[in-house]
Amino acid sequence: MTEVFKSAQVLYNHIPAGILSKTGNRYRFNYYPDYLAGAGNRPVSVTLPLSDKIYESEILFPAFVNMLSEGANKRIQCRMLKIDENDYFSLLLATAKDDNIGPITIKPIHEPT
Numbered sequence: 001m002t003e004v005f006k007s008a009q010v011l012y013n014h015i016p017a018g019i020l021s022k023t024g025n026r027y028r029f030n031y032y033p034d035y036l037a038g039a040g041n042r043p044v045s046v047t048l049p050l051s052d053k054i055y056e057s058e059i060l061f062p063a064f065v066n067m068l069s070e071g072a073n074k075r076i077q078c079r080m081l082k083i084d085e086n087d088y089f090s091l092l093l094a095t096a097k098d099d100n101i102g103p104i105t106i107k108p109i110h111e112p113t
Contacts, residue, residue, distance in 0.1 A: 006021065006022045006089060006090070006093065006108075007019055007020065007021035007022070007108075007109045008020050008021070008092070008093055008106045008107060008108050008109055009106070009107045009109055010029070010044055010104065010105075010106060011104070011105040011106075011107065012035075012041070012042060012044055012103050012104060013103045014105065015035065015038070015041070016032055016034075016035065017031060017032065017035045017041070017044055018030055018031040018032050018035060018044070019032070019109075020061075020064065020106070022060075022089045025058060026056060026057070026058060027056065027057045027058070027059070027060050027061060027089070028054055028055065028056050028057075029044075029048060029054070029055045029061060030052075030053070030054040030055065031050060031051065031052065033052070036050055036051075036052060042103075044063060044104055045061070045062075045063030047061065047062060047063055048061060048063055060088045060089055060092070063104075064088075064092055064096075064104075064106070065088055065092075067092060067095075067096050067100060067102075067104060067106070068088060068091055068092060068095065068096075069095070074091070077091065077094075077095060078091065081094050081095075092106055093106060093108045
């Protein structure tokens, strides 16, 4: 069985900062080298400090979960977008492309099929 791989570019104030990806049940985030080299660039979260290491987790990083709607708004979004309410990653890719509170934007990367 093939594992599903999804990825997105993470931008900080419209500057490409790194890649967020999901493979199977694992999440990864890493900063772009150019972003790390930029003077004055900030981390996307205090829990994801600027580093050339690859951050890995079995759950979606809280910095990104906190970008999602909750309660009735989340249920409405999931119903309209036909996304399972527990699929936080797909919901993030579908809803965090623009009009977010804060400096972080998520742009899905379309993988060739």
